[in-house]
Amino acid sequence: MRDDLFSGPEPDPARDAGHQDAPERVGFFTDTSVCIGCKACEVACKEWNAIPEDGMSLTGMSYDNTGGLGASTWRHVAFVEQPVPAGRTELPVVEPDTRAEGEAADSGMRWLMSSDVCKHCTHAACLDVCPTGSLFRTEFGTVVVQEDICNGCGVCVPACPYGVIEQRPTDGRAFKCTLCYDRLGAGQEPACAKACPTESIQFGPLDELRERAALRVDQLHEAGVTEARLYGHAPDNGVGGDGAFFLLLDEPEVYGLPPDPVVTTRDLGAMWRHAGLAALSLAAGAALSFALPALTRTKGPR
Amino acid sequence: MTSGPPAARTDSYYGRPIIKAPSWAPHDIAGYFFLGGLAGAGSVLAAGAHLTGRPTTAKALKVSSLAAVSLSAAALIHDLGRPSRFPNMLRVFKPTSPMSMGSWLLSAYGPAAGAAALTSVTGLLPRAGASATAAAAVLGPVLATYTAVLAADTAVPAWHGAHRELPYLFAASATAAASGMALVTGPLRENTPARYGAVVAAVGEDAALRAAERRLGSVAVTYREGRAGRLMRAARALTAAGTAGAVLFGHRSRTAAATAGIALLAGSVCTRFGVFAAGIASAEDPAHTVGPQREAVARRTTLSQ
Numbered sequence: 116m117r118d119d120l121f122s123g124p125e126p127d128p129a130r131d132a133g134h135q136d137a138p139e140r141v142g143f144f145t146d147t148s149v150c151i152g153c154k155a156c157e158v159a160c161k162e163w164n165a166i167p168e169d170g171m172s173l174t175g176m177s178y179d180n181t182g183g184l185g186a187s188t189w190r191h192v193a194f195v196e197q198p199v200p201a202g203r204t205e206l207p208v209v210e211p212d213t214r215a216e217g218e219a220a221d222s223g224m225r226w227l228m229s230s231d232v233c234k235h236c237t238h239a240a241c242l243d244v245c246p247t248g249s250l251f252r253t254e255f256g257t258v259v260v261q262e263d264i265c266n267g268c269g270v271c272v273p274a275c276p277y278g279v280i281e282q283r284p285t286d287g288r289a290f291k292c293t294l295c296y297d298r299l300g301a302g303q304e305p306a307c308a309k310a311c312p313t314e315s316i317q318f319g320p321l322d323e324l325r326e327r328a329a330l331r332v333d334q335l336h337e338a339g340v341t342e343a344r345l346y347g348h349a350p351d352n353g354v355g356g357d358g359a360f361f362l363l364l365d366e367p368e369v370y371g372l373p374p375d376p377v378v379t380t381r382d383l384g385a386m387w388r389h390a391g392l393a394a395l396s397l398a399a400g401a402a403l404s405f406a407l408p409a410l411t412r413t414k415g416p417r
Numbered sequence: 418m419t420s421g422p423p424a425a426r427t428d429s430y431y432g433r434p435i436i437k438a439p440s441w442a443p444h445d446i447a448g449y450f451f452l453g454g455l456a457g458a459g460s461v462l463a464a465g466a467h468l469t470g471r472p473t474t475a476k477a478l479k480v481s482s483l484a485a486v487s488l489s490a491a492a493l494i495h496d497l498g499r500p501s502r503f504p505n506m507l508r509v510f511k512p513t514s515p516m517s518m519g520s521w522l523l524s525a526y527g528p529a530a531g532a533a534a535l536t537s538v539t540g541l542l543p544r545a546g547a548s549a550t551a552a553a554a555v556l557g558p559v560l561a562t563y564t565a566v567l568a569a570d571t572a573v574p575a576w577h578g579a580h581r582e583l584p585y586l587f588a589a590s591a592t593a594a595a596s597g598m599a600l601v602t603g604p605l606r607e608n609t610p611a612r613y614g615a616v617v618a619a620v621g622e623d624a625a626l627r628a629a630e631r632r633l634g635s636v637a638v639t640y641r642e643g644r645a646g647r648l649m650r651a652a653r654a655l656t657a658a659g660t661a662g663a664v665l666f667g668h669r670s671r672t673a674a675a676t677a678g679i680a681l682l683a684g685s686v687c688t689r690f691g692v693f694a695a696g697i698a699s700a701e702d703p704a705h706t707v708g709p710q711r712e713a714v715a716r717r718t719t720l721s722q
């Protein structure tokens with residue numbers, strides 16, 4: 116990992132962004148092993164943030180008719196149906212019901228459910244590339260778009276390595292999860308975490324969440340759920356650690372998450388360097404085009 | 418498209434893309450890439466023509482650069498979700514944002530190109546005209562190549578994966594376009610540098626594209642298949658034909674020179690639209706996001722072992 120402004124570990128993004136007396140950095144730990152797919156988070160988010168309706172179609176993707184995160188979907192519950200992997204998969208969520216367990220084993224299928232959200236990256240590509248300063252780092256270390264400044268240039272959309280932020284077609288401007296900036300300011304937890312009945316969505320200071328998550332993985336491993344793993348928690352990952360990270364039961368791509376996302380700005384120095392050299396080579400090529408004919412002419416008839 | 422529910426998969430979430438492709442309209446943004454290149458490289462050739470006593474070509478290129486940069490700014494503004502908020506682009510000066518840098522660059526280059534064109538057409542203030550010509554020639558190459566950073570500074574696999582090569586490809590394509598414009602507008606006795614320029618551009622473009630495709634590995638198919646593949650093949654054919662025409666007949670016949678110039682311009686358009694289409698295709702297929710990232714993980718694991 117390189118240690119620079121644009122990538123690598125960054126202990127305090129809020130202070131780095133100029134917030135002098137920044138409170139503790141907060142975030143989400145989404146423990147998908149206890150998600151029951153009720154979508155209370157999706158609904159609570161839509162309600163609290165007054166997000167418009169964005170399609171009522173049936174996708175045919177299990178119980179997921181939302182599809183994915185977007186301008187008008189800031190929490191998205193994924194439903195994956197897959198054959199039960201070899202070994203045990205029963206999770207120690209509730210007291211075992213022997214009859215139900217027998218039936219589940221017979222079906223040979225399992226559901227993976229996971230509530231996805233903006234990762235509030237430590238090194239947020241969306242924020243880096245925004246030309247208007249509309250996207251900014253809050254005092255809580257989160258990443259928020261200012262609706263009254265965004266001019267809808269759309270460059271943040273392909274910059275996000277997670278495919279989170281999007282322009283609303285009817286509006287042109289970009290929208291995404293604010294980690295309920297208004298509620299945080301009032302000392303409240305975000306609407307989705309408040310609504311989640313199983314505490315699959317946990318909100319709190321990021322350091323604390325990371326400790327809690329590590330314990331939870333150990334617990335699951337001991338219980339025989341060897342496929343449990345954390346995603347996005349590491350401060351030395353490609354985006355300097357996600358402000359919202361996850362406990363998954365399969366590879367990230369199964370849930371539609373990138374396996375090894377990198378903030379594009381990591382390579383910005385190289386990009387500007389090559390652009391500069393390319394500009395020089397353009398000028399040199401042009402100089403050559405004028406010099407060569409002049410030289411050949413002085414050296415005699417062509 | 419098959420009917421029925423999307424099948425469960427292990428390599429993606431129902432085959433849905435992982436990243437979001439830009440919602441930019443191709444004619445706006447690929448058009449912006451082309452026009453910025455034509456303007457920027459045109460200013461360089463205009464300065465060369467100005468210095469070496471090729472007044473007709475110099476004047477024509479200055480005018481075409483002004484026209485191209487005006488159109489490119491219009492395309493950029495047209496593509497905004499909120500065009501009336503274009504001035505917000507100059508709200509901050511932000512080196513991490515290629516779009517911000519580009520806006521500042523446009524606002525410096527635009528007036529220089531404008532002054533160069535106006536003084537040249539009217540014949541007024543020749544000294545000021547010369548400095549404007551020089552300023553536009555200094556900023557022009559950056560205008561032509563920064564758009565490559567605009568595209569590459571994203572998570573789009575076909576663009577970011579080629580972030581080292583794309584600026585050279587754009588520089589070459591811009592040179593091809595400007596040489597084409599010089600061949601279309603300049604008289605025969607002035608067009609030798611444009612013919613050399615076409616050769617330099619064609620060779621450079623081919624080399625840059627090859628290098629990009631080598632670097633991209635499995636993602637390179639996005640430059641070879643579908644809409645992008647057709648555009649890139651057309652670009653190659655047009656640039657080759659235009660260059661050959663310019664070299665062989667460009668000094669003999671005005672018609673041949675103009676035809677070659679049009680082919681070069683069209684080739685540059687196809688290159689930009691092709692690069693744009695390859696980016697969209699790579700963003701829409703989750704395999705192009707997952708594949709290279711899996712390879713990166715594998716490389717790290719073998720390294721640490």
Ligand code: SF4
Nearest residue numbers: 233234235236241275
């Ligand atoms: S996940 Fe995407 S939208 Fe969210 S902070 Fe990171 S880069 Fe920005």
Ligand code: SF4
Nearest residue numbers: 245265266268269271
């Ligand atoms: S669309 Fe809005 S938020 Fe996104 S980069 Fe442009 S100005 Fe910033």
